[in-house]
Amino acid sequence: MPLQTTEAIVIGGHNLGEADRIIPFFTRKLGKVRAVARGARRVRSRYGGTLELFTLGQLVFFESPNRTLHKINEFSVMEPFAGLKADLGRLGRGAYLVELAGASVEDEEPNEEIFLLLRDALTLLVLYDDPRLVRSFEIRLLRIVGYLLELYRCLVCRSVLEQGAASAISPTRGGLVCLKCLPRAPDHMSISPESLDFLRSALHGGLEQSLASPLSHPHTTNLQEVLKVCITHFFGKRLRSVAFMSLVE
Structure with a gap:
């Protein structure tokens, strides 16, 4: 052997x-x-x-x-990474990150980019027990595995959605839908302009940079729900650690 x-x-x-x-x-x-x-x-x-x-x-x-x-x-x-076991918040988020990374590939399917993303996220989680870190990890992981959410145009009419514009996200369509086209995306979920701004910056910046992006508690909750539904749709199942993480967030 x-x-x-x-x-x-x-x-x-x-x-x-x-x-x-x-x-x-x-x-x-x-x-x-x-x-x-x-x-x-x-x-x-x-x-x-x-x-x-x-x-x-x-x-x-x-x-x-x-x-x-x-x-x-x-x-x-x-x-x-002993600090991740020091309190329930870090433990819950860490357990979710490793489960999500594991669910994103088949056995023995090489993906160094996901390994490095997970390693960096665990390193930062020891220092910052912050839900924004998890949201940034989620959107970047989705991009790596090929589920790149469209965050700039309506996927129905293709109109550009400027910063601050009201919109929604359709998991089945894979991104934004403008208010006018909502009837054509029955699974849509509202996303606040603040949450959308965070997603856009998280997709193009590093994990640590996302911790500097402003996101108040109501918008953090909004973004958590949107990404949870998108991830469940993409993977075809709800991850076991989601319930525990929700309790500690």
């Missing part, structure tokens, strides 16, 4: 038998990878607490041919 080495983030884990655990990672080279940690649940396990959720490390594993479940040889911690 050939050895593979790559940076990886722990995005989950569940027990296998009496002593082992299956750990899903989001890796830099290979995308989402699942691997068995033999003896991880034993008192004197060589892994200790290294395979905790969110941990960034250097993963070495034996690649099983023709299988999607591999065997961990070594996992060296680079950054545990």
